[in-house]
Amino acid sequence: MxxxxxxxxxxxxxxxxxxxxxxxxxxxxxxxxxxxxxxxxxxxxxxxxxxxxxxxxxxxxxxxxxxxxxxxxxxxxxxxxxxxxxxxxxxxxxxxxxxxxxxxxxxxxxxxxxxxxxxxxxxxxxxxxxxxxxxxxxxxxxxxxxxxxxxxxxxxxxxxxxxxxxxxxxxxxxxxxxxxxxxxxxxxxxxxQSDPAFIWRKIRGAGKLKGIQLAVLEKLAIWREQQAIQRNRPRRWIIKDEIMLDLARFMPTSMEKLSRIRGYEARDIERDGTEILQQIAKAIETPEAEWPIMKKPVPLTNQQEALIDALMALLRKYSDECSVTPSAIASRKDIERLVRGEDDLPLQQGWRNEVVGHYLTDFLNGKLKLMADHQHILIEQG
Incomplete structure (x- = not known):
């Protein structure tokens, strides 16, 4: 043709x-x-x-x-x-x-x-x-x-x-x-659509910062997003993530201190340094009650990790039986949320629940037993 x-x-x-x-x-x-x-x-x-x-x-x-x-x-x-x-x-x-x-x-x-x-x-x-x-x-x-x-x-x-x-x-x-x-x-x-107010969360390494440092990172991330849009340039061309993290970590207050940030080129400081210092100053003035918080989940116990492994095995078993790719039903993160006790997950709704979700819930509630015969996973009603 x-x-x-x-x-x-x-x-x-x-x-x-x-x-x-x-x-x-x-x-x-x-x-x-x-x-x-x-x-x-x-x-x-x-x-x-x-x-x-x-x-x-x-x-x-x-x-x-x-x-x-x-x-x-x-x-x-x-x-x-x-x-x-x-x-x-x-x-x-x-x-x-x-x-x-x-x-x-x-x-x-x-x-x-x-x-x-x-x-x-x-x-x-x-x-x-x-x-x-x-x-x-x-x-x-x-x-x-x-x-x-x-x-x-x-x-x-x-x-x-x-x-x-x-x-x-x-x-x-x-x-x-x-x-x-x-x-x-x-x-x-x-x-x-992305909300600039939350884009700082996507910066790798943000979880290592805390308190006022996160407030600085938030302000800088919003400013960078706005500049990237205005200039129609990739974010990394405005400021690289690793430089953003160092700016948030050390919070420089002068051009001389900006120049000490590793990898921050003189031409970029000359172009944007004044605005960067203004964003840092605004963040430092932010009341503590308004500082962003990086929520970190409570670490899973060994028993919870084992339970997730068992549920993942069930997910793969039932997905294979109906010829559906397991990730289309749930990810390991979804299973982790289930083990943590979260409700109203996609896994528990509609066709996902019909195909697999209700089996996982039954297993968690002790209604199913997991066994093996050297080649296959076997399920027995509890």
Missing amino acids: TVLFVDQPAQLDELCAQLAGSQWLAVDTEFLREKTYYPQLCLIQVANESVIACVDPLALSNLDPLLDLFYHPDTTLVFHAARQDLELLYMLRGELPQKIFDTQLAATMLGYGDQTGYASMVKTLLDVDLDKAHSRTDWKQRPLSDAQLEYAADDVRYLRDIYLIMLESLTKQARLTWLEEDFSALSRSETY
Whole structure:
């Protein structure tokens, strides 16, 4: 099938006429983010049963005809690992399509594994080896070669077939509804929004700080996020995490003391030093009652760790029996929360509870006994 390259408004209108009325559209994107805060969209690949196209957003000033199709309430958008593609759509329109199918999530319901890559899925389901020659392509460069366009088109060429295979399997096994909540989460705007007030928690090493040091880290993290957005540069280009931690740890109060922070370059101090000192001063003035707190869970006992291991064994056993990837049901963190006595976990709701969750609860309540026969785990009613 010929791959259409669309870089003129008239071509886009013609493509959209061909795609109009599709029940589903396979979609992928190519973008760059190494030097920017926001991803820069470089190519959109789209396909239905009869058309494959690569649309050039660098040449087209108005993508609305295509986006109108993507956002049509009767059209399902099919992605593999949808998060980053949807983030781009959210950036373009400020809202998200409401009908999503993610083949990477669907793979977990069919026992293909967790975080399964696209190439692996194509090989498993279609016995096709994808060409990886252009995996490091700079998608901003123009013109794109025919080989690059074919490589990009493969990301939707086979996605169509994978989607139809998975849809049939999920329908036969009555598992399509199991994915509704996970797909719905992909269509919620809060999934792609981060609260700057809590971004300090994501800085590796923050747990080693305490008291006023955390207040400094919080102020610096908020400032850095704002600057990264304003300058459209990666956070690490504003200040690296390790420098942020040292600034919070030592709380310098002058340019001379700033220069003692290991790795903090003179040019960066000259550019941002005054504002950094202002943020540190604000944090130092923060009343103790307003200091952020890094909550650390009480360490698990050896017996609790053993119990978690037993529950993980049960999780794997029942997941294997119904050909579902265990991580689609619960992670070890989820099991740990269960052992700590938390209620209302996803594991205890809906299909997850039906497939596995209630067995784990029964085991915790002494209603099931765990045994083995050298080759298999055996379960006996308590």
